[in-house]
Amino acid sequence: MTIQSSLKLYHHGRFKVAGGVLPDAVTAYQTYGDPKNPCIVFPTCYGAKLALGSQDYLVGEDKVLDPRKYFIVTFALFCNGESSSPSNTPAPYNGAYFPYISYEDNIRAQHAVLTKELGVSKVYCAIGFSMGGQQAYHWAVVFPDFVEKIVPICSSARTSPHNACLLEGAKSAMQASIDFQAGHYTSNPQQGIRAFGRAMLPWAYNQTWFREQVYLTALGGEYPDLQTFVRGGGEAFWLQHWDANDMISLLNTWQNGDVSQVRDGGDYAKTLKSIKAQVLLLPSKTDLMFPPEDSRVEMSYLGSATLCVIETSWGHSAGGSANPGDVDFVSTQVREFLK
Template sequence: MTLDYDIYDLGDVRLQRGATLRGCKLAYKTFGRLNAAKDNVIVYPTWYSGQHYDNEWLVGAGRALDPNRYFIIIPNMLGNGLSSSPSNTPEPYNGPRFPHVTAYDNVRVQHRLVTEKFGIEHIRLVTGWSMGALQTFHWGALYPDMMDLIAPFCGSAKCSRHNFVFLEGVKAALTADAVWKEGWYTEKPARGLRAAARVYAGWGFSQAFYREKLDLEALGYSSLEDFLVAFWEGFFLPKDPNNLLTMLWTWQNGDISDNEIYDGDFKAALGAIKAKAYVMPGQTDLYFPPEDSRFEVEHMPNAEFVPVPSIWGHFAGGPGTNPVDVDFIDVKLKDLLAK
């Protein structure tokens, strides 16, 4: 089978929490062509459980992320099943032994891909949804002189305490399955995956989304239960639980100041982001409420607060679920790229 993506071999990568990921591999896909000046680059990281396929809804001719104009790089997060992950790493770091990976680690290896593989020194835009936004903030804080623009949407620069607690519920549901076996499962923990999906269902979309019955009226499901089974359980069941837990840990420990550069000073890390930024929270996002984004914008020197006016909750930002929200984000990205 011919893969529609490439692998960059990173060799041995020393991770922030002390382990070494030997033979580390970064999966990525590109769109468009790198111009001679190497200044038409957009980096577009993936999100929790998503792979590069799941980012492609925002890429296309006539869109802000137009391959006819830009060289677009979609790097897959470590742990997502395509890049080095519990599901594809050989012993002894396989399965639940896979080491803790931070967003800092992800962006450091992405930086190596951009600079070593392609010889790129300057990036026009970094953008991403959800955990892609977390990585976008990291790009801005870790490499402040490297890019013109950032546009994190429906995400944050640091996992909030409330967000952390939500993820504890997902983790508890996933690992309560009798066949879980501390991650050494020999059969898929389907009950745990279905339970995690039910936990997620109350958070991914807003109260207003359910009140307006958009699961039925807009998405076409035949009942609330049909939506919970077909959409949510269907979303989680194909995924590897150890991969999900690896990325969940990355999410919970997301913090642009948790490194040797900023030593935990979150305001200083935000203040160091030089890129012109559109910070775009979902107006009804239960994971990343607009209040958190306001705080970030207040402490960034060149940022604008651009909320997405939607009742689709976190899914206002992706993965291409609501066409109206897709168009809103696309228009704002075009506006930012025109600056």
């Protein structure tokens, strides 16, 4: 059983962001456990919503982030539809007019919630999958004395050119669709969202995973063939739960992620060498978005860091909740690290 609060909204008031300003920025969050316990920050990844239980695979009694031992705070990224996003912000900053949001903007907002609303003076660990892991890295750079440990899972300190390029393909598929209308649609553009979902799907898993047709058996047996999986696994979730402008805006944050832009003018090595927090890197062996080679490069610059590769055929999805075996492996490594 998870000791979970309902979704909460923190109003920042006028909040400056990388692309302009939000007149009344809102950060959505949830808390688990006793505030007297060590605080763990667990922000969302791309495609995650707190209200859908996206963080529950690691949070709960007898799970690695146990509310009986830790005070866990889960944060919704700006642009995910729960925190300030194109879909829920009033004019004139709504829809296609929503300003660009950086990772640093998200971390500053989360820090405000922790310190001003929750009374947290120190974060024991910032942990996250994919975009969540990039936020964990930014925690260690934006507030270097505030966080003791970070755990990026299937993630990296900056978005590689290859990663940014594959994301550009999915974004272009959305933007080129006839119903997207440059973001000025009056109803959610189904054609664009379907194209986006299909473009992203191959990158979520791995060639071996597809070659062995794991989608036929491992996802509840609901997909009898590849085309059914492409529609049900690649399109349905986005159509049911997401706004197209939110998807594009959040993708822009991902594409431009780079901790060295926060304070060192692009000197990637210098920024990584300056990180004070202890680091546990958990890349997936078969990740096509954040390959383990990138993590090995980061290891060469980090001071106090451990690298543990997830041996899996589940690709990027290994760091999320898709495969129970990978969740168990990640949980074991994180549990040891948090000791």
